[in-house]
Amino acid sequence: MIKTKRHVLTLATLLVSVSFAPSAVLADGKAIAGIVFQQDQYFRGIQIGMEKAAEAAGDELLAGNSDSKLEKEAQLIDTYIARGVNSIVVAPLSADASVPALKKARDAGITVVTYGTSANGDVAQATVTSSDRDIGIGTGEAAAPFLKTLGNGEKVKIGTLAFKALLPEQSNARVDGFLHVVSSQVEIVAQQDAWLAEKALAVASDMLTANPDIKVIYAANEGGTIGAVQAVKKAGLEGKVFVFGTDGSEQLANMLLDKDNVLQATTAQQPLEVGKQAIEAAQKLLEGKTFETKVNVPRPSLDARKCRRGRRLQGRPEGSEVRLRGRATRPCPPFSAPTGNHR
Numbered sequence: 001m002i003k004t005k006r007h008v009l010t011l012a013t014l015l016v017s018v019s020f021a022p023s024a025v026l027a028d029g030k031a032i033a034g035i036v037f038q039q040d041q042y043f044r045g046i047q048i049g050m051e052k053a054a055e056a057a058g059d060e061l062l063a064g065n066s067d068s069k070l071e072k073e074a075q076l077i078d079t080y081i082a083r084g085v086n087s088i089v090v091a092p093l094s095a096d097a098s099v100p101a102l103k104k105a106r107d108a109g110i111t112v113v114t115y116g117t118s119a120n121g122d123v124a125q126a127t128v129t130s131s132d133r134d135i136g137i138g139t140g141e142a143a144a145p146f147l148k149t150l151g152n153g154e155k156v157k158i159g160t161l162a163f164k165a166l167l168p169e170q171s172n173a174r175v176d177g178f179l180h181v182v183s184s185q186v187e188i189v190a191q192q193d194a195w196l197a198e199k200a201l202a203v204a205s206d207m208l209t210a211n212p213d214i215k216v217i218y219a220a221n222e223g224g225t226i227g228a229v230q231a232v233k234k235a236g237l238e239g240k241v242f243v244f245g246t247d248g249s250e251q252l253a254n255m256l257l258d259k260d261n262v263l264q265a266t267t268a269q270q271p272l273e274v275g276k277q278a279i280e281a282a283q284k285l286l287e288g289k290t291f292e293t294k295v296n297v298p299r300p301s302l303d304a305r306k307c308r309r310g311r312r313l314q315g316r317p318e319g320s321e322v323r324l325r326g327r328a329t330r331p332c333p334p335f336s337a338p339t340g341n342h343r
Contacts, residue, residue, distance in 0.1 A: 049275025087282035136177025138267030161224035163195035200227020222247035265303035
């Protein structure tokens with residue numbers, strides 16, 4: 001549970017409040033609304049990053065979750081407008097459909113910062129993202145040498161798990177980035193949508209049953225990656241089917257370390273950093289500071305071989321930097337976000 005000492009008001013608190021005026025709540029700080037669109041490991045990390053940035057500046061963070069519903073996103077924004085917040089920080093559900101509600105906020109004098117996903121036009125005054133195509137490319141680069149060995153001169157049959165129905169542009173960018181690197185090495189025999197772990201487990205299980213010649217599954221988000229790994233294990237296909245995925249939670253790091261060798265590599269995002277920088281962008285806008293309004297947060301790649309080798313090195317704590325083939329890398333970074341099931 002989010003503690004009030006971290007300067008966070010939940011939506012429930014918002015709705016039961018009789019009145020709200022940021023100046024009455026905070027003597028010097030600002031009221032900033034932070035909106036996520038689902039409750040998973042990634043967005044928990046985002047929220048923690050937001051909390052830390054708000055707390056450091058003495059600002060109030062009002063946290064809301066749109067539950068991947070456009071109508072709820074619009075309702076949240078209307079609520080925050082009515083409550084008189086200074087800024088709204090949000091991962092828009094749609095580049096087009098989210099714009100009208102955000103424009104209402106701008107018209108009300110509220111600054112708007114987007115993160116993760118974007119909104120078309122100039123409604124957002126700052127954006128904090130990671131390149132989704134680069135995220136796919138990162139995993140593809142890790143997969144290419146593995147596929148070369150696995151295929152032994154032949155194309156490897158693969159399936160993909162994406163989230164096109166939820167966020168088509170973001171999902172397509174990741175899958176296209178992955179395939180851009182490995183297209184000459186693979187034959188795609190199944191493409192499905194499943195972005196939450198429980199659903200991905202079912203979809204990937206059906207995919208493996210219908211396509212017993214699949215050797216690799218690529219998943220474009222955390223939930224899909226977790227579900228794909230679980231499906232391979234459930235089917236008893238360890239050592240025969242392998243997973244390449246996305247995101248970098250503690251659960252995925254543990255899967256990379258697992259001796260079953262199912263999860264081979266994943267390209268992580270940095271949700272704490274994204275959340276932190278999104279709030280800091282809102283703060284800078286409110287203070288009238290000049291800064292780079294389009295922020296791209298780098299994406300680290302993790303793979304099982306480096307993860308295990310790094311863990312074996314004597315005297316190296318988890319997450320410590322080691323040198324592999326002359327390059328500094330973080331094979332298994334420490335994860336400060338709570339354990340859970342992302343985007």
